[in-house]
Amino acid sequence: MNTVTRPRILVVGAGFAGVECVRRLERKLSPDEADVTLVTPFAYQLYLPLLPQVASGVLTPQSIAVSLRRSKKYRTRIIPGGAIGVDLKSKVCVIRTITDEIVNEPYDYIVLAPGSITRTFDIPGLTDHAFGMKTLAEAAYIRDHVISQLDLADASQDPVERASRLQFVVVGGGYAGTETAACLQRLTHAAVKRYPRLDPSLIKWHLIDIAPKLMPELGDKLGSSAQEILRRRGIEISLGTSIAKAGPEEVTFTDGRVIPTRTLIWTAGVVASPLIATLGAETVKGRLAVAPEMNLPGDDGVFALGDSAAVPDLAKGDGAMCPPTAQHALRQGRHVADNVIASLRGQVMKPYVHKDLGLVVDLGGTDAVSKPLGIELRGLPAQAVARGYHWSALRTNVAKTRVMTNWLLNAVAGDDFVRTGFQARKAARLKDFEYTDAYLTPEQVRAQVEGSGRPD
Incomplete structure (x- = not known):
């Protein structure tokens, strides 16, 4: 007996792009039109821009992790795991x-939104001794680590050890690095008041970047304003500088300086997920080269978006690619869902076009710089815009309520500087959180698919 099966739509990744795509598919497709499956190791959508506020204790971790299983009305099947390879010819995702367990998942349409991983370089000791700021676990772990440094410095009788524990280095002058340094500096500045044996002047934060400017996308005026705010707080900014090597108790800068520290936070950019390399398709700086409709030319039913796709930015033109921001990922998710539906129904797909709405940078407290719709703002107005934007972008009312409550409670009552005990056992660093060695080569993908056979 012949049976008619529904088209299978497989979405890889539960970031901004992947979740928006899934939700759009659920709203616009009838249940008998297609089966939708989502592959993700964690059944939540992480609101990445607010990670520095989790690290600094302003927000609790669960307030920015929006559950994908909270609502009973969603019909998408969730596979708890990570995609480690894609065979485009056989239409199988490994x-x-x-x-x-390694399984083969067949598809008719695949939407690749695996996001990005922290970009690292061949710097001695970097992955062994640096922390990242890309996952919820890293943000929570860094908070524990920073507070533990204050505890250990307070307990130490060695002035050299005490000084090294109270110096902190953040590498990366983009949004993530700048906000991380700003938020954590406020944490230590407030916490040290509860340690009468510690000299506050010993606490030193360093923000370094190889670029000549801090957050160049903001423009000269706002970038200078951000630098002035950080320097006024005592954060030492070093531009045109990077890390030469990292050790457990010191970091060497490329300008020769050696900084005694137990805390190195690496936020020097991101690169596309290693999953993209398993396809054997054309890439642009590691991101999958796609058409303006976000489909892969020459491969029917393959779409890619977000941080891992080089989506042409038609609003800018001149060969520009969309930057890896939440603003674009959200809109690309909805747009690619419409194009998948159009392809499924035999309709014409539309190119993605979005004019950037501006940038917001939250430096903690009443400090912020924002550029909504090209208007430059500083201080409290900029902070209102920054937090208003983030709050409105949260997907559920539960998440909005939690975040707003956290903000209000922190503003009124401050922090208790409690650490949860992550530091009680083996220390974890950047290499322990992102599992970059889990992916297959294109040859391994083919062997896996051919060896197991394609399941029905």
Whole structure:
């Protein structure tokens, strides 16, 4: 007996792009039109721009992790695991589940939104001794680590050790690095008042970047304003500088300076997920080269978006690519869902066009710089715009309520500087959080698919 199966739509990644795509598909497709499956190791959508506020204790971790299982009305099947390879010819995605089982998942349409990982370089000791700021676990872990440095410095009788524990280095002058340094500096500045044996002047924060300017996308005036705010707080900014090597108790800068520190936070950019390399397709600086409609030319039913796709920015023109921001990812998710539906129904797909709405940078407290619709703002107005934007972008009312409550409570009552005990056992660093060695080569993908056969 012949049976008619529904088209299978597989979405890889539960970031801004992937979740927006899934929700749009659910709203616009009838249940008998297609089966939708989402591959993600964590059943939540992480609101990445607010990670520095989790690290500094302004927000609780669960307030920016929006559950994908909260509503009973969603019909998408969730596979708990990570995609580690894609065979475009066989239309099979190879998945390593959270039970460490490798399975082949067939598809008719695939939407690749695996996001990005922290960009690292071949710097001695970097992955062994640096922390990242890309996952919820890293943000929570860094908060524990920073507070533990104050505790350990307070307990130490060695002035050299005490000084090294109270110096902190952040590498990366983009939004993530700048906000991380700003928010964590406020944390230590407030916390040290509860440690009468510690000299506040020993606490030193360093923000370094190889670029000549801090957050150049903001423009000269706002970038200078941000630098002035940070320097006024005592953060030492070093531009045109990077890391030469990293050790457990010191970091060497490329200008020769050696900084005694137990805390190195690496936020020097991101690169596309290693999943993209398994396709054997054309890439642009590691991102999958796609058409303006976000489909892969020459491969029917393959779409890519977000941080891992080089989506042409038609609003800017001149060959520009969309930057890896939440603003674009949200809109690309909705747009690619419409194009998948159009392809499924035999309709014409539309190119993605979005004019950038501006940038917001939250430096903690009443300090911020924002550029909504090209209007430059500083101080409290900029902070209102920054937090208003983030609050409105949260997907559920529950998340909005939690974040707003956290902001109000922190503003009124401050922080208790409690650490949860992550530091009680083996220390974890950047290499322990992102599992970059989990992916297959294109040859391994082909062997896996051919060896197991394609399941029905």
